[in-house]
Amino acid sequence: MMENPVQNLHDVLIVDDDPDILMLARLGIETVHQDINVRTACSGSDALNLISEQQPDIVVLDLMMPDMDGTETLHRIRELPSGHDVPVVFLTAKGPAHQSWLEQSDCVAVLSKPFSPLAFGDRLKQVWEDAQQPAADA
Amino acid sequence: MPEASNDLRFAMVNVNRKGQVVLVSGDLAQELAWYSGAEITRLLVRFPKALRVVTRALDRGLERARLLIERDLEFRLLPNPDGGVILTVTDLSPAMKIQSELGGLISTISHQFRTPLTSIQGALEMLDYAGLTDAQRADLLRSGRRNAAGMIRIVEQLSRWEMDLATGRIWVRSAQIPQIGREIFEQTQAGKSAELSVSADQGDIVVAASPASIASILSGLLETLFADEGFSGEIMMQVRHQKNQDSEVSVRLGHFEGIGWTKLNDTSAENQRSWQDMVVDGQATSGLVAAQLAVASAEGKLWMERSDWETAYCFTLPAANE
Numbered sequence: 010m011m012e013n014p015v016q017n018l019h020d021v022l023i024v025d026d027d028p029d030i031l032m033l034a035r036l037g038i039e040t041v042h043q044d045i046n047v048r049t050a051c052s053g054s055d056a057l058n059l060i061s062e063q064q065p066d067i068v069v070l071d072l073m074m075p076d077m078d079g080t081e082t083l084h085r086i087r088e089l090p091s092g093h094d095v096p097v098v099f100l101t102a103k104g105p106a107h108q109s110w111l112e113q114s115d116c117v118a119v120l121s122k123p124f125s126p127l128a129f130g131d132r133l134k135q136v137w138e139d140a141q142q143p144a145a146d147a
Numbered sequence: 148m149p150e151a152s153n154d155l156r157f158a159m160v161n162v163n164r165k166g167q168v169v170l171v172s173g174d175l176a177q178e179l180a181w182y183s184g185a186e187i188t189r190l191l192v193r194f195p196k197a198l199r200v201v202t203r204a205l206d207r208g209l210e211r212a213r214l215l216i217e218r219d220l221e222f223r224l225l226p227n228p229d230g231g232v233i234l235t236v237t238d239l240s241p242a243m244k245i246q247s248e249l250g251g252l253i254s255t256i257s258h259q260f261r262t263p264l265t266s267i268q269g270a271l272e273m274l275d276y277a278g279l280t281d282a283q284r285a286d287l288l289r290s291g292r293r294n295a296a297g298m299i300r301i302v303e304q305l306s307r308w309e310m311d312l313a314t315g316r317i318w319v320r321s322a323q324i325p326q327i328g329r330e331i332f333e334q335t336q337a338g339k340s341a342e343l344s345v346s347a348d349q350g351d352i353v354v355a356a357s358p359a360s361i362a363s364i365l366s367g368l369l370e371t372l373f374a375d376e377g378f379s380g381e382i383m384m385q386v387r388h389q390k391n392q393d394s395e396v397s398v399r400l401g402h403f404e405g406i407g408w409t410k411l412n413d414t415s416a417e418n419q420r421s422w423q424d425m426v427v428d429g430q431a432t433s434g435l436v437a438a439q440l441a442v443a444s445a446e447g448k449l450w451m452e453r454s455d456w457e458t459a460y461c462f463t464l465p466a467a468n469e
Contacts, residue, residue, distance in 0.1 A: 027262060027266070029266040029290040029293070029294060030262075030265060030266065032286060032287075032290065033265070033266060033269040033270065033273065033287075033290070036273060036279075036283065036287075037269070037272075037273065040273075040276065040278065040279075073258070102257075102258045102261035102262045102265070103254065103257075103258055104254050104257050104258070107254065121261075122261045122262060122264075122265040123261060123264050123265035123268045123269065124265065124269070125269070125272060126269045126272055126273055127272060127273070127276065
């Protein structure tokens with residue numbers, strides 16, 4: 010049986026209403042991984058537009074956002090043709106109890122704040138590869 | 148004296164020999180009225196201290212409720228100086244809600260700290276990295292300062308809360324048994340209170356149940372115990388009201404099948420220990436003794452007989468599987 014090779018991570022979409030978090034995440038990833046393209050969105054609706062334009066490899070989604078929070082945004086992403094199977098990672102400042110609850114949702118991982126910007130890209134690559142594994146095994 | 152809480156919810160419940168609630172008072176009364184005596188006694192046997200149950204609220208007081216309310220209720224059996232037993236049901240939901248809200252507050256504070264901390268810590272980490280442009284370094288410094296200022300605002304807010312707590316502008320109220328006793332006493336004094344009385348000396352709730360009520364509660368307890376074990380015979384429980392309140396109570400019990408009768412006021416070490424287990428404050432009180440006996444004997448069959456009493460309350464309970 011021929012195995013599907015694990016794809017490389019190329020396109021990351023980070024969604025957070027805090028511009029400082031967006032700047033740090035982008036800077037940290039692009040400093041270490043020049044081959045990864047980082048797009049950012051400051052709201053759930055902006056994220057939906059960007060995903061509609063081009064499906065990212067992975068979406069990093071803040072939980073607490075005004076207007077449309079992370080769980081609602083995830084729900085709406087799943088309704089998009091280009092979003093129904095995109096891996097989504099929650100990035101949250103909530104505590105462990107809430108993170109456990111989030112892990113039951115339709116996400117591939119829950120990452121907590123604070124995070125290391127320079128290690129953030131490696132962490133996402135690991136999550137991405139883990140998410141690819143079931144498809145590669147199939 | 149603590150101030151009575153308006154949030155306090157309380158009910159007093161009596162269960163008759165058929166397992167029906169025959170007397171309910173307090174502001175939980177309507178919800179609990181739909182619990183059968185057997186249900187209440189089953190809860191008492193299995194969870195003698197506290198439990199969470201779903202109570203049913205009444206719809207306009209006439210029909211069974213369509214609304215289910217989850218409450219944290221505490222059931223207690225307490226002795227009465229007159230020889231009775233008191234069953235209290237206290238709603239702990241307000242206290243549990245406070246606890247939940249406190250947890251939420253801590254979670255929110257943690258969240259509010261983590262977000263700016265992410266920016267500050269991240270900025271410091273990135274500033275340590277040599278490959279950044281001057282513009283990037285300037286952005287990181289601005290971000291760090293902005294978020295440090297945000298954290299200071301949070302600390303100032305917490306300081307204000309501390310002051311509010313100290314001055315009583317924010318406060319937490321808890322439910323106390325003496326409050327319940329006083330509240331139910333005041334309520335029942337205004338209405339029918341023939342079976343209710345309050346004693347101030349213990350500082351505890353002392354709403355008395357009549358001997359008949361005591362017996363009915365015990366009936367429910369025993370019925371529940373036997374039902375759980377698939378009892379197929381007939382239970383007889385005999386409870387007699389003691390004429391002389393100060394005289395020693397004589398209790399005799401044994402397994403229903405008649406194996407090994409035990410006289411609880413025997414002086415033998417083994418039986419004395421059993422007896423002590425059922426004595427509260429050195430004096431047996433009929434209802435509590437029997438209730439504790441029922442709970443302690445949850446895995447056995449028992450039959451009670453009390454002698455030397457003037458008034459008798461005798462019940463023959465139907466077999467559970469009939």
